[in-house]
Each structure stands twice: as structure tokens, then as C-alpha cells.
Amino acid sequence: xxxxxxxxxxxxxxxxxxxxxxxxxxxxxxxxxxxxxxxxxxxxxxxxxxxxxxxxxxxxxxxxxxxxxxxxxxxxxxxxxxxxxxxxxxxxxxxxxxxxxxxxxxxxxxxxxxxxxxxxxxxxxxxxxxxxxxxxxxxxxxxxxxxxxxxxxxxxxxxxxxxxxxxxxxxxxxxxxxxxxxxxxxxxxxxxxxxxxxxxxxxxxxxxxxxxxxxxxxxxxxxxxxxxxxxxxxxxxxxxxxxxxxxxxxxxxxxxxxxxxxxxxxxxxxxxxxxxxxxxxxxxxxxxxxxxxxxxxxxxxxxxxxxxxxxxxxxxxxxxxxxxxxxxxxxxxxxxxxxxxxxxxxxxxxxx
Amino acid sequence: xxxxxxxxxxxxxxxxxxxxxxxxxxxxxxxxxxxxxxxxxxxxxxxxxxxxxxxxxxxxxxxxxxxxxxxxxxxxxxxxxxxxxxxxxxxxxxxxxxxxxxxxxxxxxxxxxxxxxxxxxxxxxxxxxxxxxxxxxxxxxxxxxxxxxxxxxxxxxxxxxxxxxxxxxxxxxxxxxxxxxxxxxxxxxxxxxxxxxxxxxxxxxxxxxxxxxxxxxxxxxxxxxxxxxxxxxxxxxxxxxxxxxxxxxxxxxxxxxxxxxxxxxxxxxxxxxxxxxxxxxxxxxxxxxxxxxxxxxxxxxxxxxxxxxxxxxxxxxxxxxxxxxxxxxxxxxxxxxxxxxxxxxxxxxxxx
DNA sequence: CGGAATCGTCGAAGCGTTTCGACGAAGCGT
DNA sequence: ACGCTTCGTCGAAACGCTTCGACGATTCCG
Numbered sequence: 001x002x003x004x005x006x007x008x009x010x011x012x013x014x015x016x017x018x019x020x021x022x023x024x025x026x027x028x029x030x031x032x033x034x035x036x037x038x039x040x041x042x043x044x045x046x047x048x049x050x051x052x053x054x055x056x057x058x059x060x061x062x063x064x065x066x067x068x069x070x071x072x073x074x075x076x077x078x079x080x081x082x083x084x085x086x087x088x089x090x091x092x093x094x095x096x097x098x099x100x101x102x103x104x105x106x107x108x109x110x111x112x113x114x115x116x117x118x119x120x121x122x123x124x125x126x127x128x129x130x131x132x133x134x135x136x137x138x139x140x141x142x143x144x145x146x147x148x149x150x151x152x153x154x155x156x157x158x159x160x161x162x163x164x165x166x167x168x169x170x171x172x173x174x175x176x177x178x179x180x181x182x183x184x185x186x187x188x189x190x191x192x193x194x195x196x197x198x199x200x201x202x203x204x205x206x207x208x209x210x211x212x213x214x215x216x217x218x219x220x221x222x223x224x225x226x227x228x229x230x231x232x233x234x235x236x237x238x239x240x241x242x243x244x245x246x247x248x249x250x251x252x253x254x255x256x257x258x259x260x261x262x263x264x265x266x267x268x269x270x271x272x273x274x275x276x277x278x279x280x281x282x283x284x285x286x287x288x289x290x291x292x293x294x295x296x297x298x299x300x301x302x303x304x305x306x307x308x309x310x311x312x313x314x315x316x317x318x319x320x321x322x323x324x325x326x327x328x329x330x331x332x333x334x335x336x337x338x339x340x341x342x343x344x345x346x347x348x349x350x351x352x
Numbered sequence: 353x354x355x356x357x358x359x360x361x362x363x364x365x366x367x368x369x370x371x372x373x374x375x376x377x378x379x380x381x382x383x384x385x386x387x388x389x390x391x392x393x394x395x396x397x398x399x400x401x402x403x404x405x406x407x408x409x410x411x412x413x414x415x416x417x418x419x420x421x422x423x424x425x426x427x428x429x430x431x432x433x434x435x436x437x438x439x440x441x442x443x444x445x446x447x448x449x450x451x452x453x454x455x456x457x458x459x460x461x462x463x464x465x466x467x468x469x470x471x472x473x474x475x476x477x478x479x480x481x482x483x484x485x486x487x488x489x490x491x492x493x494x495x496x497x498x499x500x501x502x503x504x505x506x507x508x509x510x511x512x513x514x515x516x517x518x519x520x521x522x523x524x525x526x527x528x529x530x531x532x533x534x535x536x537x538x539x540x541x542x543x544x545x546x547x548x549x550x551x552x553x554x555x556x557x558x559x560x561x562x563x564x565x566x567x568x569x570x571x572x573x574x575x576x577x578x579x580x581x582x583x584x585x586x587x588x589x590x591x592x593x594x595x596x597x598x599x600x601x602x603x604x605x606x607x608x609x610x611x612x613x614x615x616x617x618x619x620x621x622x623x624x625x626x627x628x629x630x631x632x633x634x635x636x637x638x639x640x641x642x643x644x645x646x647x648x649x650x651x652x653x654x655x656x657x658x659x660x661x662x663x664x665x666x667x668x669x670x671x672x673x674x675x676x677x678x679x680x681x682x683x684x685x686x687x688x689x690x691x692x693x694x695x696x697x698x699x700x701x702x703x704x
Numbered sequence: 705c706g707g708a709a710t711c712g713t714c715g716a717a718g719c720g721t722t723t724c725g726a727c728g729a730a731g732c733g734t
Numbered sequence: 735a736c737g738c739t740t741c742g743t744c745g746a747a748a749c750g751c752t753t754c755g756a757c758g759a760t761t762c763c764g
Contacts, residue, residue, distance in 0.1 A: 228638075
């Protein structure tokens, strides 16, 4: 493995000159630069990452901290990752994904203190996320995908849940639905302070109230069985329901199965909208789901770009940005067949 | 940030002594060790990963190369990752996941040549995988999850597709099914040399032939639509089919949808077995799928352990191991309702 | 009881970069 | 033609750790 010394010798220049060619820190004449580049090519030289990291005190490695449970990564999260990886690679950084769970706080502390990561992006952020504290103490620049409860002094990019829910509700109300149930994540998830679950809950209440409608929310376990149970609960609580809005990518398949089981058809009897969903998942269902499509890779890219700005950055201005999901109408929503309960016999279109 | 120097000064020993305490390379008296450990604790010392890597020429970082397409990671792949991460962490190594796709061969070459990875585990291996060549040239120890066509000199751990298919077919034949269609990945995937698709194809032909049955294989795009199309093709090619064996986790939902659409019930009209599937995914469907459950995290763990053995290892003996998937019977398989075509009127159980 | 092996520790030489200060050579305005 | 920047290059000192050789102090064996 060739070192910088070898290159310098072959090119008949000093080691520092080679370094300047590589980093661009100081001006180098074209003639010298060419000599050096030729030597590098001939020796197939690759800088040693460790040495570079030690000397420059920058590893050129960015971490993407991504808790991994056994459920796997949804297409949505995967899009964050690929977006982030592309952005990092474009800037000459490596992006490493670290499957550190919430429990491995000591692991994280170690990782951060070892000066191996120039900065990190945090995924799956809780409202009160210990990892933020640990990383700040360790002095590691960080950007969140998601938000903690108190975002002061923090950079983040997140989905605009308020607007997303508002649009989803507006879509259903626009079709004439009056009884809409929101199937959220589980009660335990809500209690644990999972931001998206809490924010969509509040946004749903607000949006429904704004339309003069009664907001009904049902928590569901992240499983098909949870979805089935949630739908049963929904019918118990709101027998006249004609639409389901679901946040829970896993439960939604149970919901669909249970609807079929009850002899109800989608979308004629019940419309279904899936929130924060990738097209791939939406197409899995039959009929394909009308969904709020997540901004996907853009979130990852923006997070990395903000992080890089922090690293180079003189200023410590914070990047705080919300992106809405876009409504994509597919086959799971339609005008309700059953009349709205509070306006029997009225024409199905134009309600709201 | 405290350095080893600070620790040494505080403990009144030399820097090398501190290093020996840390690495255990040489014997240290209990008294000295205690002094040093106390000093480290007091200063909250954490070794600098870059410096350590430079001096020792070992980064203590293992890479898990994991092409990420937009479909996301299935629960199966996620299990590999968590298994590998746990094993690496237990051995004091970091595991970084690198989403390098097949196209980024230069990226990979750079990564490998920068001496940043002590070794790598490759996922989603193709029969002719360029990445193997690149890594071998770069002299990076590697272990595969999956197999190339020519495995000589290579360490790998993979699913035993032959046995898995044999068991799946035996299960269906045991129930009395005679006309079984195998829905594989797409023709393009087969053509690209994706090992699991090819191996299961051959294994299916072998297993069916052994039972004296006609093997029918249908390729399907990795989408619900692909699954629907494949089922249509299957009925065209084998109208009397009573069972579907599916490799394609994505297409299977389309298959189920299409069956329902045709008024056929699972499992009474058609039995369905899903191959290399995690319990979580199997439970998504209604009814839950009888599936060949993948060995999951064990694969990841074994791969890392083999890799670590290579690193420490004097011997360069290769680790080559196959693990079968286990049959888990759920609600999607049953005795066929329709009589087997070549034995009209015979009792449904006991065929095969 | 003497020489050899072992134990515990130290100092110093790297590991392969970056980066700082220095310095001759050009280029500038006057 | 004069000092003054700017340009292009060099040598050397870090960066924080591991590891090698050395060496006094024990311990062991015959």
C-alpha cells in the first residue's frame, strides 16, 4: 500500500506538497499538481483514513443513528437513509449507519467520545430523547430527523404532521365523509413520547374540530392483529364510520383484512387513507392505498446538508424545517356509499 | 478531551504502561493497573479511535455492505443486521452499515483501500459479484451472507435453499397437493444471477420431480401487481393448481389479493407457503401465512464470528455453512378441497 | 548460590497524515 | 530599481496511540 511518502518521492516533491494537492489547502502550480497526480495514479495511492483523521481531527465520517427493531425498516425510513447516503457521498464524507437502539446509551457515549464521528443524524427521535443529551455532552454536532419536545438550540428536519393530517382529513371530508376514525400507533408508543404519534393525534383533533366533526382516535399495536382489533374498536365507538385514516403502516394490513372479513368493501363502504407512506407500500394493498406520501429521501438529504453546514460552518444558526407529505389518490378512497348520519339523504359529494 | 498522556501523568506511570493496561498486551501488576484505571475514571478518558487505528493498523470497524434499494429492508434482512451488530459489539468492534449499491464499485474500492475497515460482510450477494473481486484485490478480509457461483477460497454463510424448498414441497405434498406452482422473483432478477432465485428454482424442480410431479415456475415482478400477474399466469399454465409456493415477499400480497378477487379462499381453495420469511411478515396476511422462517439473526452472528476468526486468525481455513429455514405452519395451508387432477375422487389426505 | 528465564515498567520510535512557519522567487506599485 | 505582498514549496512538528527493545528486580532451577 503506497503512502504519501512514496508519492512524494516519485514526484520529486515534498510530502506536504502532496498533501496540499490533495486537500487544496494551499495553492499549487499546475505543473507540480500534474506531477503529483501522475505519481498518485501510478502508485494507485489512496490516503489512509486513520492517519488523515488523526492529523486533521476530522474523520470525514458521519453517523446515521437508526434504532432497528425486529420489524425491519419501512420503505419510508429506507428513503431517509438513501437520501442521506447520497448527500454525504457527494460531499466526500462516508455515512455509516449505526443500529444503536435506545438502550445502548453507553455504547453511544463511547462512540461519540472516541472522536470517530464528525457529526450524526438521529432518526426515530422521541419527544424526550436521551441520545440528544449524550451527544451534546460529547460535543458531537447533530441534526435530527424528527423532533424532541424542546427543540431550542437543535437542528432538525421533520415531517409537517399538522399539515399532512389537515390535508388527509380535508380529502376525506371533501369526498363527503363525516365519520372518520384515526388509527394511531399503540397506547404504549403514545405514552413513550413518540413524536409523530402525538403530533398527528393533536393535529387530527384540530382538523376534525375545524370541520365541526367529532374526532375519534383508536390506538393500535404495530401488527396486523393490532389493526384488526383497532377496527373492531372503531366500529364499537363509531358504528357509522365511513373512513379510516391510519398512521400505522403495519396495522393497516390488518385493518384491510378485517374490513374484508366483515364483508365491507374498500373504498365503497369504507375509505382508507394511509399516512406517511411510501408508494411501494401503498401499492401492496388491493386496492392500492390512497396515501400521504412521505418526502422520503429529501429528508435525509436535507439533514446531511444541514449537518455539513454545521461542520464547516462558522455560524451556529440552527436549521429547523418541516416538510409535508403529499396526497396521492389511489383506489382506497371514494365517495361514501352510506349516507352521512347527520345529513341523511343528502348528495354524497360536496360535504364539508 | 483527556489523552493517554494525561492519564499517565495523573497515575505517575509511563504512557506505554497505560496502553498495556488498556490492551492487555503485556502483564501489569495489580497495583499499577488500579492506579491507571482510577486515573482513567477520574479524567473520563476515552481512547481516540483514529490514533489507535493509525498506530495499530486495525480500525476495529467492521463493515456490513448492504445494497439498499427503495423497497426497504425486509424483516429478514434486518434480522441479519441486528444479529451481526450484536456479535460485533460483543467482540468490541463497531459495525457500520454501508449502503453501497452494486453500482458504486469505485466507492467500494475507495472505502476498502482507505484501511478504514478491518473486514466486511457482504449481503445480497450475486452469483457473479464484482464486489468480491474488488475487496479481494484490496486485501480486505470478507465473509458473505449468500454465495457467489464459485465459492472456492471464500467464507460464507447462507440459507440452505435446497433443503428449505424440499421441506416446503414435502409439506404441501403431504397435505395432498399435486399441482404446486412456484412463484419466483422476476425474470430480470433471475437473469442477473441472483443466487436465491436460481437455487430455489433448481431445488423446486428437483423436489417436484422427486415426488413425480410436474414443476411449474412463474417469475413475478417484486410488486403486488407482479404477484397478481403471476397468479394469472399460473392459472393459465396450470388451471388445476391447488397450492402456491412463493419466494417473493412483495408479490405474495398481490397473489393473495388476486386469489380473493377470483373468489378463491386461502387455504381451502388454494394453499400458500411463503419462503424465507420472517414471522412478522407472515402475520401481516389474513390468514397468517404458513412460511419457511429464515434463520434470521443467526446468519448475521455467524458471519461476524467467522470474520473475526479470520482477523485474529492464523489459519486461513474458510468457513462455509448452510442453514435451513424452518417450516412454521400457520393458517394458509390445508388439505386441498379440489381433487387432485390425476386421481379424481381419491381421498384428499395422504397423496405424495 | 550463580546464571537463566520471567515479570513489570520505561523511553523512544514509529503509524501516515495535516499544518505551521519559513523562505526564495515572482509580481506589484511607485 | 526598491521594498512589499503573494505564490509555491519545503522541512519539521504535531496528532494520540501501539509496540519494540531494554533493563532492573524477582523468581526458578540445578
